[in-house]
Amino acid sequence: MSTILLEQVTIKGEKKDVLIKGNIIAEIGDLKNIKADRTINCNGKWLLPGFVNMHTHSSMTLMRGISEDSPLQEWLNKIWDIEEHIDGEMIYWGAKLAILEMIKSGTTCFLDMYWIIPQIYRAVEEMGIRADLTYVLLDNFDREKAARQIKECESLYERSREWNQRCRYGVAIHADYTVCEDTMRWAGSFTKDRGLVLHTHISETLKENLEDKKRYGMTPVQHFESLGLLDKNTVAAHCVWVDENDIEILGKRGVNVVHNINSNLKLASGYKFKYNELRDAGANVCLGTDGAASSNNLDMIETMKTVAMAQKAWREDPKAMPISELMEMASHNGAVALNMNAGIIREGALADLILIDTHSPFFVPDFNFEANLVFSANSSCVETVICDGNIIMEGRKVVGEDEILEKANEIAWKLSKIN
């Protein structure tokens, strides 16, 4: 079993040595006398758990910047047009580009929602990151389509049993306005029986809420609840438009609610996210970037800043959104949602860790490291990334990055010209 020693690394302000054995944090303390296969001098570096990006559509990085300053419907039509033509090769290079960006900004695990999962898995496997890949059901209330998708979903699950342990399979319901109730129920029992994550979009827009009230006589949250789909294995992205009753349900069921502030702001879908209320009710609030087609990047440090700024602003309270909670939301809460012993620096936890280089004006003075990280710096301070005990970025270099940038750009242009 290979070992890595992080020598004199700063953890919450204190210098310690950290020994990684295999994919686990084996020991933390004064480990001067230990010999490891690899020793990294961490002078001036802070150690953090890697970020867990709890909602994205990785391959959509191919559509970054393709439709800017557009009204929502025009943007969606453009994206849907493109998605009709996306193939396995495109999915693969899109995912590689996304994973490269995530690694370079300190993310060690992500929850994805997309199609052609085996190609995304190939990218995850090669790049060394950790991921839960959810196959998205989107039947548009068409029974034949639903049957085909269910069959594919089942067969992908069978294939996933041979996957590397860094990667797990899950199921997504796109949203309750695009998927029929029978399919939703099927997804609920399929995931429950197998202990898989059930990933979905809930209450991203006001329009969606008003339509659900007309169609089902209830809000999207209440609709999911009525179908028995909400529990600790459910990951509900957005939940921007929730009322008191919705919050009570999400809390009572311990649902993992993912706030994607950049996407919500940029698409103008709503920003008064009820963080305090959801937390107090018992929901596990996590952070996500959404896909780069809407939020333009997959940067969790930037996401933390924007979340805090938006909470302080709309609540008219500069004390809103304490930094310590923000840091938990960006790493540990995601790990809890995905049922992993990660997102935390402690003996026995998975060695999904990042080193932050504080040698820059953004970290001076060094009164408050977390405030400097979140409010002053940007993701270029992430210097080394370790996932599952392997170094996947060092000195900001990721193996193969030039080829990924070149191929992804070429493929994106090809995709953009199909229509």
Place this chain on the structure above:
Amino acid sequence: MSTILLEQVTIKGEKKDVLIKGNIIAEIGDLKNIKADRTINCNGKWLLPGFVNMHTHSSMTLMRGISEDSPLQEWLNKIWDIEEHIDGEMIYWGAKLAILEMIKSGTTCFLDMYWIIPQIYRAVEEMGIRADLTYVLLDNFDREKAARQIKECESLYERSREWNQRCRYGVAIHADYTVCEDTMRWAGSFTKDRGLVLHTHISETLKENLEDKKRYGMTPVQHFESLGLLDKNTVAAHCVWVDENDIEILGKRGVNVVHNINSNLKLASGYKFKYNELRDAGANVCLGTDGAASSNNLDMIETMKTVAMAQKAWREDPKAMPISELMEMASHNGAVALNMNAGIIREGALADLILIDTHSPFFVPDFNFEANLVFSANSSCVETVICDGNIIMEGRKVVGEDEILEKANEIAWKLSKIN
């Protein structure tokens, strides 16, 4: 006169050569045959005008992160306590740190508001950036204090006449709730007679507006107008709380209004900035970062993103704040406000330029450079900075940066312990 040739640099999507002679952009075109003192191969680099940060308090970078998640009054008391003890040496190192950060994030000119101006000038002179330094009048309605400050303001003006041409002197009225009307009138005529910038805070908070209505029976904008203080040489920071009549006045007078979104969000002082209305009325809207004590950094690329996101969100319109206007606000509009031929890439303009390195996942695919810069990348993409025809950062290295980080940190800790 020294010359620099930027070879095959991308300007708005087209590759061109740019010749800098002395401090001026001398020629743009196909300049293959020209020999320059220095030739820079700009393959894969985009050229932009340097950013103009139109509102900051440079030396306050020493207080970055000193009082986080605090209520406004507690934050202010802490800052004021500290400022009573700040001396020339502290001001100097604080300004050096601020300028280092600004250069590293692509800013070539800033408008400052602070005290102990000669020490800030010394920092500007040494670092090679361009600046307008405004001495801040803050008499707290005390006539003796006002007389002393006016005398100092006059004497600093005399000293400034020997300054390097990159640096100009101006006067600031802290705000109309901290400065008596006589002092305000004096500042108006002093700046008008000498063609200097008059810099001030106007309508940052709702409280300030309500107090003015009680004290003067009018809004802060109307109060400044009644004293004849608003014209094209006035730079009004914030203007968050303005009504229709205020907007009409600011527009009619062609006032330079500076939006400082990060500070406004973080201090929860208001975010519904009336960009469209101010622009349409005729105001020159610019961008600023405010001091790092409130906004935590001096990063104009991040500022552009946050401005756009906030406008899209509160206006509930994803088309709000087109990128092209945003780019103008961050550079050219500031140059116009300060009456400089800069903030634009054209022959005859000042050579205040930055090179952007697009070799990173944030710039892939390359459908839309400006969208990638503003919404995806961060300021670590700024690779080279040229100010007044001199290269002041190259390959992200600034001369003397290690010493600045070390000294500024030391001084900041000293300052924090005075109380």
